[in-house]
Amino acid sequence: xxxxxxxxxxxxxxxxxxxxxxxxxxxxxxxxxxxxxxxxxxxxxxxxxxxxxxxxxxxxxxxxxxxxxxxxxxxxxxxxxxxxxxxxxxxxxxxxxxxxxxxxxxxxxxxxxxxxxxxxxxxxxxxxxxxxxxxxxxxxxxxxxxxxxxxxxxxxxxxxxxx
Numbered sequence: 001x002x003x004x005x006x007x008x009x010x011x012x013x014x015x016x017x018x019x020x021x022x023x024x025x026x027x028x029x030x031x032x033x034x035x036x037x038x039x040x041x042x043x044x045x046x047x048x049x050x051x052x053x054x055x056x057x058x059x060x061x062x063x064x065x066x067x068x069x070x071x072x073x074x075x076x077x078x079x080x081x082x083x084x085x086x087x088x089x090x091x092x093x094x095x096x097x098x099x100x101x102x103x104x105x106x107x108x109x110x111x112x113x114x115x116x117x118x119x120x121x122x123x124x125x126x127x128x129x130x131x132x133x134x135x136x137x138x139x140x141x142x143x144x145x146x147x148x149x150x151x152x153x154x155x156x157x158x159x160x161x162x163x
Contacts, residue, residue, distance in 0.1 A: 040075070042125070042126055044074075044076075045062075045075065045125065046122060049062070049077070049115075049118050049122060052077070052083075052118075056085055056086045056088065057080070057083055057084070058083060058086055058093055058115060058117065058118060059077065059080065059083050059118050060082050060093065060098050061083070061097070061098050062077065062118050062122060063099045063101070063102045063121065063124075063125070064128065066078055086114065086115075091114055092112035092113060092114050093112065093113055093117075094110070094112050094113070096108075100141060100144055100145070100148075101144065102124045102125070103121070104116065104117045104120035104121070104148075105148055108149050109149060123135075124136075131154075131156060131157065133154070135154065136152075137154065
C-alpha cells in the first residue's frame with residue numbers, strides 16, 4: 001500500500017521524516033485559516049483514500065493530525081494504528097474507534113460501517129479547511145454524539161460577495 005505517494009509508509013517512524021509538519025498540529029488554526037489554497041491537499045487525501053480503499057484498508061481515524069505535509073508540499077496520510085483490512089466477503093467494521101469529531105453517525109449508532117466512514121471524515125476535514133472549525137462542535141461527548149447522529153452542524157458561511 002505504501003507505493004502510493006499520498007500514503008505514509010508504515011515502515012520506520014515519523015521521526016524519520018524531520019521535514020514533516022502536521023496539518024493538525026499546535027498551529028492548526030494558522031495552517032487552516034490562511035490565504036494559501038489547499039485544494040491540492042484535499043485532492044491528495046482523496047487519492048490516498050481511493051488507494052487505501054482499493055487495497056481494502058479502512059483508515060478509521062482520518063483527521064487533520066493524521067495528514068502530514070512535507071516541506072516540498074507533498075501531502076500524505078499516516079497513522080494506521082487502528083486501520084482495518086476489510087474482509088472481501090463481509091466488507092464492514094463495527095468497532096467504536098476513531099476520533100469522535102470525525103466519526104460518522106453509523107459508528108455511534110453501533111451499525112456496521114465501511115469506506116464511507118473515511119469519506120465522512122474527509123468531508124469533516126474539508127469543512128474545517130473552509131471554516132477553521134470542526135463541523136460538529138459540542139461542549140461534551142454526549143452532545144457531540146447527538147449533533148453528529150442528528151446531522152446538526154453549523155452551516156457554511158456564505159461569502160459576502162460572489163467571487
